[in-house]
Amino acid sequence: MERNEFIKSLGLGMALVCAGSCLSACGSKSNDPAPSPPGGGGGGGTTGATASIDLATQLTTVGSFVATGGVLFIRLAAGNSTSSFVATQAACPHQGGALNWIQASNLIQCSLHASQYTSGGAILRQPNDGGTTNALKVYNTSISGNILTATIV
Numbered sequence: 001m002e003r004n005e006f007i008k009s010l011g012l013g014m015a016l017v018c019a020g021s022c023l024s025a026c027g028s029k030s031n032d033p034a035p036s037p038p039g040g041g042g043g044g045g046t047t048g049a050t051a052s053i054d055l056a057t058q059l060t061t062v063g064s065f066v067a068t069g070g071v072l073f074i075r076l077a078a079g080n081s082t083s084s085f086v087a088t089q090a091a092c093p094h095q096g097g098a099l100n101w102i103q104a105s106n107l108i109q110c111s112l113h114a115s116q117y118t119s120g121g122a123i124l125r126q127p128n129d130g131g132t133t134n135a136l137k138v139y140n141t142s143i144s145g146n147i148l149t150a151t152i153v
Contacts (some may be wrong), residue, residue, distance in 0.1 A: 050147040051087075055080055059148070063103030071139060071150045072108070074101045076119060080143060086119045087139040087150035094133040108136065 039090035051069030053059065058066050059075040066073050077084040081108040088108065092099055097112030101119075108117040112118040121136035 006008065029103065049152045050149050051152065052147050054146055054147040055143070055148050059085070065101035067098065072099050072101070073148060073150065074108075074119060080146075082141045082143055082148075085141055085148055087141050087148075088117075088119075088121055089137040089139075092127075092133065093130055093136065094127045101137075 001044075002061055013050070029142055049069075051071040051073075053066060053068060053073055058064075059073060060076055062075055064075050070090050072088050074086045074088075075084060075085055082085055088099070091095040091097065092110035092112065092115055094110065097110040097115075099108050099110055099117075101107075102109050106119070107124055108119065109115070110127065110133075113129045113131065115123070115127045115133045116125040117123055117136050121138040123133060123135055126132055139152055142149050142151070
């Protein structure tokens with residue numbers, strides 16, 4: 001078999017494999033408002049559960065953020081009072097994409113379809129894929145020593 005024939009024979013098979021992979025990865029929107037992303041990050045976790053971080057090592061600067069236990073923790077201001085922080089669900093309600101704090105724009109943005117939210121969870125921009133999203137869940141926080149805890153309700 002000539003090289004060109006071999007490449008042509010692989011071409012159709014590879015195209016089918018790639019197309020199948022792409023189509024299965026681009027499934028339709030789930031009815032679950034907060035599907036769990038890989039790794040168990042989850043949109044909201046279990047009711048009554050908590051997620052905590054250590055302020056001695058995390059969120060040490062204004063604008064920093066970290067996601068753990070299905071919660072996105074954001075430092076909005078200096079100081080270690082609860083008003084300096086916000087805690088929201090860590091997964092986008094649209095399709096479960098990871099949420100990130102964009103300090104320069106003072107907003108939360110989805111990594112998948114660029115939905116945008118205020119730090120209070122309100123929708124600023126719908127997803128860029130033509131879908132719709134819901135407001136983010138915002139959790140109550142408390143501080144004990146250096147531990148910031150969000151209660152998932």
